[in-house]
Amino acid sequence: MDELSKYNIICVTGQMAAGKNYICSKLEKEDWQATDLDLTAHQAIEECKDEIISAFKGEAEKLGLGIENADGSINRRNLGRLLFKNPSLLARQESIIYPKIISLTKDFIAQNQKVIINATVLFKTPELLNLCDAIVFVKAPFITRLLRARSRDHLPLRQILHRFHAQKNLLKEYQKSGKPIIIINNK
Template structure:
């Protein structure tokens, strides 16, 4: 266990918990956001995870997503539904991460659902953390956050974590890393308080 990291998290919590009710924890893929959130939860924060909300939103919006992306199956040599008719998330990922405009199409479908679910979570809880990589794409939720905790981690560590966790081929890993370049700058322009934690 990294004692220096744990001490930093403890100090950041002391700074934020007195006067903040909603904060964001963000950072690039596999930077360690979930671990940091788990530590904040020990101090009484309630964490809502955008990845979990996205999975739920995709299930809710599955018929619309299938209708929208069925046309790309042949082009990307994938099948976007499983044998039971459920949505094939990996196939959808192959499509949407290949071209920015396709990712934007999926986001148009699922982000309003995610926003509503997160708003409901905030209303039902006291101290709330929104754990999300691209929270800047949901301005309503970002506006609710009084501070942003940004987790930084070396790229080689993140590649290793992604391979171990998701078993993705390297070309897909690099596409996802590329899609999140300059992420910190997206949050700096908000003018919100940003605290960087190195993991």
């Protein structure tokens, strides 16, 4: 992937089960350092858990969902059930954790020279997207992605198809950034 050598910070993105992690692992063998924003979000959720519990506990209880585990950590599955059904609650959650995600990611960038930000929806944090020199968009055929998602995530077919549908215009969102886009077909 010589075409990436002129860049210092890239975003590796693509639809669910397209192979973003695989591409990141290949680039890490070429001295790139990757940060996975899904994992960063998990860290941010734990670091902001008191604020999250305060913000959503009442709504969760109305639905019979416990958003706090016995050990005091956030029950991300139940929190997701609550938030992804209600766009206004999701936006509220994002306003709580995005500043922390941005801070953690900037710290990672400051500590490394060749950085990959592995993120499906980095366009939702323009402050981080603006730091990227280019976008690597990973594509794979629908059936390949479907089989990978079923095998990897063990989710019901309906839930996978819902996520696929939600990500159908992902490339268009990144094209709006005006950043160079390198498309990798990962069959």
